Amino acid sequence: MNLPPWHVEAWQRLQQRRRRESLPHALLLSGPAGLGKRDFLRRFVQGLLCQQSEDGEPCGVCRSCRLLAAGTHPDVIAVSQGLRKDGTQRSEIVVEQIRELCARLAMASQFGGWQVALLDPADAMNAAAANALLKTLEEPTPQTLIALVADAPWRLPATIRSRCQRIDFSLPPSAQALAWLQAQGVQAAAQALAAAGGNPGLALTWATQGALERREAVRGDLAALAAGRTTPLPVARRWQEDEPAQRLWFAAQAAADEARARADGSPPPLASRLDAETLQAWFDEANRAREALRGPLRADLVLFDLLGRWH
Incomplete structure (x- = not known):
């Protein structure tokens, strides 16, 4: 085996x-x-x-x-x-x-x-x-x-x-996961592994299902919201129609990256106007929203509320 x-x-x-x-x-x-x-x-x-x-x-x-x-x-x-x-x-x-x-x-x-x-x-x-x-x-x-x-x-x-x-079953060391992904023929192995939070099985699946493109789209939506180029309602509708739980995963990642940039004194990649403490709270809310999708709450309302806080 x-x-x-x-x-x-x-x-x-x-x-x-x-x-x-x-x-x-x-x-x-x-x-x-x-x-x-x-x-x-x-x-x-x-x-x-x-x-x-x-x-x-x-x-x-x-x-x-x-x-x-x-x-x-x-x-x-x-x-x-x-x-x-x-x-x-x-x-x-x-x-x-x-x-x-x-x-x-x-x-x-x-x-x-x-x-x-x-x-x-x-x-x-x-x-x-x-x-x-x-x-x-x-x-x-x-x-x-x-x-x-x-x-x-x-x-x-x-x-x-x-x-x-x-x-x-816990996440393997990143070098081991990366080597395994490359052995499976994944081209953008490092990018896929980062998107999946170090989970090699998830990275393998996502690399072949358009998840990396979806991750970039999520970051683009958050940047557009921060800049005032769009509003929460159309973004919430778009997320609801296409893998909302996965998009929330990527949104939480983006908030974490934004918070790290704030803490390091670097320009935040999505140019949000939230401070580090608020970004951490938004990260937690995004993860709770992903859990909420499993329950009876309407997905569009869960997403709209979360994105409104970012906007």
């Missing part, structure tokens, strides 16, 4: 536990989106269930591997935000889903080996769902692995986190 370098240590540690037959009954894979924790988990589960794996690597051809590839393995139960009765997507994992999962795990494995439950995103469980999962975490059945994946693990109750073996 060709692992990203920031996966190697966690992979080796988990494989050592598998060989010693001392795997935990629950794993929590956490860390920023883009670092490949879902790919890591998928590969590990394939190797765990493979009927002829070598050193934890799946063969890819046995019955178990074929069923996993088709998404029909009877001993793998995936739980995510389901659909409501009216067919719309839920925003959270609800208690009925967890009760159904626990009932499934109480039954015997159909292949006579491991049963694996995948909760992703686990941080989307509501309070009742998390409470329902606790009993199964406290009294696991033999050869059962419950794997939780969370981009924001702090949203999980401490009682859930404390009952899982945690695997944290």
